[in-house]
Amino acid sequence: MTDQSQKPLILIIDDEEVLRDGCRQVLERCGYSVLTAEQGIEGIKLAHEHEPALALVDLKMPNVSGMEIVEILSHDIPDIILIMITGYASIVSAVEAMQKGAHDYLPKPFNPDQLRVLVKRGLDHRTLRIEARKLKEEKDQMEKNFITFVSHEMRSPLVVIRQYIEALNAIARNSFDKEVREIIERCRKRIQSLEEMVEHWLDISRIDNGTLAQQKVSLRLSSIIARGVEEITPICRKRGISLATNIPKKLPDIIGDEESLVRVFTNIIGNATKYTPEGGKIIIIVKNDEYYTTTSISDTGIGIPRDKLPFIFEPFFRCSGQDEKTRGSGLGLTFCKKIMEAHNGGIEVSSREGEGTTFVLTFPAPINTARKATGVSS
Amino acid sequence: MKIKKKILLIDDDKDFLFATKLILEKGGYEIFMAEDGKTGVEMWKSISPDLAIIDMMMETWGEGFSVLSKIRATDTGKDTPLFMLSAVDLQGPYNAFEPPPEFPKVNKVLQKPIKAGELLQLVAQELGGK
Numbered sequence: 001m002t003d004q005s006q007k008p009l010i011l012i013i014d015d016e017e018v019l020r021d022g023c024r025q026v027l028e029r030c031g032y033s034v035l036t037a038e039q040g041i042e043g044i045k046l047a048h049e050h051e052p053a054l055a056l057v058d059l060k061m062p063n064v065s066g067m068e069i070v071e072i073l074s075h076d077i078p079d080i081i082l083i084m085i086t087g088y089a090s091i092v093s094a095v096e097a098m099q100k101g102a103h104d105y106l107p108k109p110f111n112p113d114q115l116r117v118l119v120k121r122g123l124d125h126r127t128l129r130i131e132a133r134k135l136k137e138e139k140d141q142m143e144k145n146f147i148t149f150v151s152h153e154m155r156s157p158l159v160v161i162r163q164y165i166e167a168l169n170a171i172a173r174n175s176f177d178k179e180v181r182e183i184i185e186r187c188r189k190r191i192q193s194l195e196e197m198v199e200h201w202l203d204i205s206r207i208d209n210g211t212l213a214q215q216k217v218s219l220r221l222s223s224i225i226a227r228g229v230e231e232i233t234p235i236c237r238k239r240g241i242s243l244a245t246n247i248p249k250k251l252p253d254i255i256g257d258e259e260s261l262v263r264v265f266t267n268i269i270g271n272a273t274k275y276t277p278e279g280g281k282i283i284i285i286v287k288n289d290e291y292y293t294t295t296s297i298s299d300t301g302i303g304i305p306r307d308k309l310p311f312i313f314e315p316f317f318r319c320s321g322q323d324e325k326t327r328g329s330g331l332g333l334t335f336c337k338k339i340m341e342a343h344n345g346g347i348e349v350s351s352r353e354g355e356g357t358t359f360v361l362t363f364p365a366p367i368n369t370a371r372k373a374t375g376v377s378s
Numbered sequence: 379m380k381i382k383k384k385i386l387l388i389d390d391d392k393d394f395l396f397a398t399k400l401i402l403e404k405g406g407y408e409i410f411m412a413e414d415g416k417t418g419v420e421m422w423k424s425i426s427p428d429l430a431i432i433d434m435m436m437e438t439w440g441e442g443f444s445v446l447s448k449i450r451a452t453d454t455g456k457d458t459p460l461f462m463l464s465a466v467d468l469q470g471p472y473n474a475f476e477p478p479p480e481f482p483k484v485n486k487v488l489q490k491p492i493k494a495g496e497l498l499q500l501v502a503q504e505l506g507g508k
Contacts, residue, residue, distance in 0.1 A: 152435075156391060156394075159394070159490045159491045160391060160393040160394050160397065160491075162491040163393075163394055163397035163398065163490070163491040163492070164393070164397045166397065166401060166491060166492070166493060166494040167396075167397040167398070167400035167401050167494065169494060170400065170401045170404045170494035170495075170498075171400055171401075171403075171404050
């Protein structure tokens, strides 16, 4: 292996003895280690054994041509810099060599200064390339580890605090005053919402790095909506809000990740319940045409001010006037939007203050199904 | 006096061990704690508990699985109830742990944090009351 702290190793493959020796002298005087080979096969063998940092290769040699050597070495030797020595410095042969992986070329005749400059430039290029690759690898690894790290390091303390609160209540709840109990309960709730925030934030990071919503299978939209509705129904009942659905019997399947889509619906329907006063209504209507399946979720709630509408999908955006009870992680709608986008779908909102809000979720119809459907009907 | 049933807790988070210990002691159990898998298995052999609760993710992910397998392989561990604690962390957000079919029996998989009442109830179910 070539080590950066050691002298860089240079291999010269040329059938002209005078040229080999000349180059060797110049390069050794510059502080490089030099190996030489008279012809291709020997040169390739030496390169495999010693993995030089740079090789000077004569383009025109008997048996194995310089062009072939370039191809082999650029493939086999990691980070090698290849410089062609060419007697007929035509652009054509130079370009071909560069296409095959050569870094540069040196037209004959050349003087020692030209050789020194070219070799130094080649080695500098190599150092930069190696550094850039290492940095990129480090960055990729960091990004990957980050989610894992956050997931564990940030959640563990929160989990432990909640466990302590559980323990506190278990061992001493009955001896606490009402006030103390209330304080503990408030702490518990705040910790829980912090935990949820971490959770949502992690979900969004997972979408961004492509590790969420990857399992895309054929799904029935009606059963996804049913799961969302099922989850929210108890809350509606408790708050005296009616929840109705209007879904066509025949709907094309959608392609997606079931769990994350259920969460999108739970989120949107759940939001509707938060901002709809008692006695209000939530209606879910699904429609479809050849190209899209759209689901609108409308409520008769307080609505969203017109000037706030464009921002509601932004992370941590909150409409003012939200009290503690309705306050979520500030990431719910961001999550929904990202999930919908990951499904090539969309989410839109319209609202009138004091009248209600409607969210519209759009899924594209699967292309094959749509074609089949038109094929059958025509 | 009635002999207290023994429960072994294996988790690398000291605070989690302590909090869980407090809850279980309230239920009238005698609690032993191990902060790593190796100690956990050794303690299992020396004290023969009536139940063990093992964290799935300790120093390395899956450490809990190997600890559970080792305990199941002991004479006293064949039929003893073993609970596993799952932190959803590395498995993606939705995939709660499900033991593979050939995996030794896990009596219950619990999510951290565990509600005190729920924990005591589940333990009581397995140990047939205090």
